[in-house]
Amino acid sequence: MNNPESKQNFTSSFEGLLDLVRYLRSDAGCPWDREQSSRSLSPMLLEEIYELVSSIESENKIDLLEELGDVLLHIAFQIEIANTKNLFDMKDVFNAAISKYVTRHPHVFADESYESTEELKQRWEELKRKEKEKERNYILDGIPSNQPSLSHAQILQSRASRAGFDWENIIGVREKINEELNELENTKNKSDRIEEFGDLIFTLVNYGRKLNIDVEQAVRLANTKFISRFVAMEILAEQRDQEFISLTIEQKDELWETVKNNQ
CATH class of the missing domain: 1.20.890 (cAMP-dependent Protein Kinase, Chain A)
Structure with missing residues (x-):
């Protein structure tokens, strides 16, 4: 490992970032960093990802540089924690990522060709689905439930749509919005009102999905x-x-x- 006496001794690379994490978690490092687990760091990783997205949307290059570094640091922590448990190491992570994305680009690394980006996207989803089929018993299995509710709803709806469970056009969704709004306005019980409001929001997400809008x-x-x-x-x-x-x-x-x- 690099000499940790100054930041200059940690190379400007992912390996250098891993060296930093290893030192922070060593006996000579930081007690707090040593105590962390994959699970304890998860909320902070999620927060850093939100901050990264915010910097991208605000087009602030200074914040973007910083937030990319913060997310990379968390990834390095997760890899090092997994490595200490003999689960996998950095090379395994990179190999898995490269293998996956080479496989999902047969039009680049094999002989497949597509007439449109829409056809390409459909093929991408097909390959992705085949990769996950062994891990799933049902169509909606494997969708993380701890993501933002609007994103979760949109992913659920997209998965159901690919299985053929969807409105033929946006008119049907608009009619469903009116139906859900009427049901909400006619509820008297608070628990029913919460349920109907959720149904309305879920349908509005579907409306956005039909317009190819990222609702979140x-x-x-x-x-x-x-x-x-x-x-x-x-x-x-x-x-x-x-x-x-x-x-x-x-x-x-x-x-x-x-x-x-x-x-």
Whole structure:
């Protein structure tokens, strides 16, 4: 292993990152790092991935560089923890990834050809499905349930669609949205209201899927836009010597429209 006395002695490579993790988890390293397990690090890895996605969507290259490093560090931790348990090492991970993606690109590494990207995508899904068939008893098996709910719903729906369980066109989904909305508005019991609201959201996700929209990303962008406009409203109120919290809803609506028209 590299001499750990300074950061310059850890090479600028994935192996260097693994060396850093090994040192941090050694007796000469950090007690907290030594205590971590794959499971204990999982929530932090998920948080880092969200931060990475946020930096990509904001097109902030400084944040992107940092967040890519954070995610890579977590991957190095996971590999090193697995290695200490004799499960697999870095070479195994890279070999598995390379083998998988060579297999999934027969149009590049074999003699297959496709007329369109849509046909290529269908073939990709077919190859992916065949890889997983041995691990699944049912069509919806193997979908992680701990991912964001909207993403989970969209993946469930896509998997069901590939099995032939889907509306023929978007009109059917729109009709289902109206049906679910009516059911929600006519519920009196709180538990029923929660269930019907969930059904409505699930159907809206289907509507987005039919439009080839990443629903999770769409809502995330809507959240970002709302934050931006809300902050701009507060700034505009300050510029007008107004206390935002004390304004009437009509005055706040006027601020909102002003900000919206200026963006």
